[in-house]
Amino acid sequence: MKYQGFPDFDHGSAPRVGVLMTNLGTPDAPTKEALKPYLKQFLSDPRVVEVPRLIWWLILNGIILNTRPKRSAEGYQEVWTDRGSPLLYHLQDQVAGVEKRIADRWGDPVMVRGAMRYGNPSIPSVLQEMFSAGVQRLVVLPLYPHYGGPTTGSTFDALAEDMQQRRWLPDLRFISCYHDDPGYIEAVAASVRDHWQHHPKADKLVFSYHGMPLRYLNEGDPYHCQCHKTTRLVAEALGLASEEYVTTFQSRFGREEWLKPYTDMTLKELPAQGVKSLQILCPGFSADCLETIEEIGMENRDYFMESGGERYEYIPCLNAEAQHLDVLTNMIERELLGWTSPRYDPAQTAALADALRS
Numbered sequence: 001m002k003y004q005g006f007p008d009f010d011h012g013s014a015p016r017v018g019v020l021m022t023n024l025g026t027p028d029a030p031t032k033e034a035l036k037p038y039l040k041q042f043l044s045d046p047r048v049v050e051v052p053r054l055i056w057w058l059i060l061n062g063i064i065l066n067t068r069p070k071r072s073a074e075g076y077q078e079v080w081t082d083r084g085s086p087l088l089y090h091l092q093d094q095v096a097g098v099e100k101r102i103a104d105r106w107g108d109p110v111m112v113r114g115a116m117r118y119g120n121p122s123i124p125s126v127l128q129e130m131f132s133a134g135v136q137r138l139v140v141l142p143l144y145p146h147y148g149g150p151t152t153g154s155t156f157d158a159l160a161e162d163m164q165q166r167r168w169l170p171d172l173r174f175i176s177c178y179h180d181d182p183g184y185i186e187a188v189a190a191s192v193r194d195h196w197q198h199h200p201k202a203d204k205l206v207f208s209y210h211g212m213p214l215r216y217l218n219e220g221d222p223y224h225c226q227c228h229k230t231t232r233l234v235a236e237a238l239g240l241a242s243e244e245y246v247t248t249f250q251s252r253f254g255r256e257e258w259l260k261p262y263t264d265m266t267l268k269e270l271p272a273q274g275v276k277s278l279q280i281l282c283p284g285f286s287a288d289c290l291e292t293i294e295e296i297g298m299e300n301r302d303y304f305m306e307s308g309g310e311r312y313e314y315i316p317c318l319n320a321e322a323q324h325l326d327v328l329t330n331m332i333e334r335e336l337l338g339w340t341s342p343r344y345d346p347a348q349t350a351a352l353a354d355a356l357r358s
């Protein structure tokens with residue numbers, strides 16, 4: 001059978017609206033055995049590594065997958081919790097929070113689920129669950145504020161690849177970015193203001209975003225511009241002058257030139273320029289993960305302090321903070337309009353019925 005369907009579909013059953021929230025992915029355990037298949041899936045994606053396939057296959061299987069899993073597993077061990085990987089439990093909390101908000105306003109026809117682009121729960125397995133439950137209209141929200149081919153673009157590929165196998169396709173709405181959404185900007189600014197309530201302002205506020213090869217920007221990826229726009233809008237909301245903040249790019253991988261300035265190099269240079277205290281945030285990540293907790297919270301702290309820095313504070317991601325959940329829900333609700341309507345409050349409906357009867 002070429003196309004997968006639901007032969008036992010009950011014609012006439014009520015169609016449902018679904019919301020799928022996705023993030024990048026994470027290994028099932030912080031071990032080199034679990035890292036190897038995870039990194040293989042991730043790094044085999046041509047959206048992530050744009051290198052001719054045969055050359056990359058040799059490098060990936062001959063070198064990277066023999067060395068990187070052990071090193072990455074050590075990093076994951078530093079951040080692993082009782083609930084597993086932070087990226088996964090934050091996604092679970094974000095989904096639960098949005099689900100509750102949507103259920104309160106829209107009722108049962110809307111089904112909210114979370115999935116990971118790589119690893120588990122996989123996008124195909126969650127789509128199968130949603131379509132089996134009768135979802136015929138689907139809103140997809142990749143939890144990346146900034147559009148990037150390796151992240152958002154790749155998420156769309158995974159959806160498309162799944163749907164190429166299906167007989168009955170849903171209506172589809174895909175939120176490709178929200179880097180300048182006023183609610184998101186305000187939530188990021190509020191997280192900084194909140195931090196300033198308990199810690200005096202530092203010499204510099206560093207906005208650190210995940211990097212990508214410079215080549216992707218030169219070939220038209222909007223990610224770099226969107227990151228700079230977020231920084232500008234948050235800085236405006238905070239009333240910062242241009243010398244009070246800087247945008248940097250982290251998590252370089254491989255030998256190619258990536259977006260600059262690099263976070264690690266910048267932090268090593270700042271103390272010599274008179275910056276002794278800094279606060280750093282990662283607005284490109286909707287949830288804390290290896291790249292923020294370990295790389296920014298630990299590794300880069302050491303670089304700054306060893307180079308003469310005196311105070312270093314990491315401001316956490318928005319995670320499942322109430323304001324963030326409101327922002328995500330608002331974005332989704334804008335997409336739901338026209339597909340379904342907010343349900344009536346049952347008490348109000350009963351009162352109206354009583355009033356009509358009397």
Ligand SMILES: C=CC1=C(C)c2cc3[nH]c(cc4nc(cc5[nH]c(cc1n2)c(C)c5CCC(=O)O)C(CCC(=O)O)=C4C)c(C)c3C=C
Nearest residue numbers: 024025026048072087148150151210211212253289290291
């Ligand atoms: C190899 C190239 C990579 C590109 C390009 C890239 C882009 C990119 N990534 C994120 C967000 C995340 N990356 C995460 C982990 C991660 N990223 C890479 C490589 C590239 N990323 C690797 C090899 C890894 C795995 C960890 C490691 O071995 O170092 C994560 C998840 C972290 C977790 O806790 O599980 C996120 C999130 C963005 C936003 C982005 C560019 C737009």
Ligand SMILES: [Fe+2]
Nearest residue numbers: 024210251291
């Ligand atoms: Fe990455």
Ligand SMILES: [Fe+2]
Nearest residue numbers: 224225226228
């Ligand atoms: Fe740009």
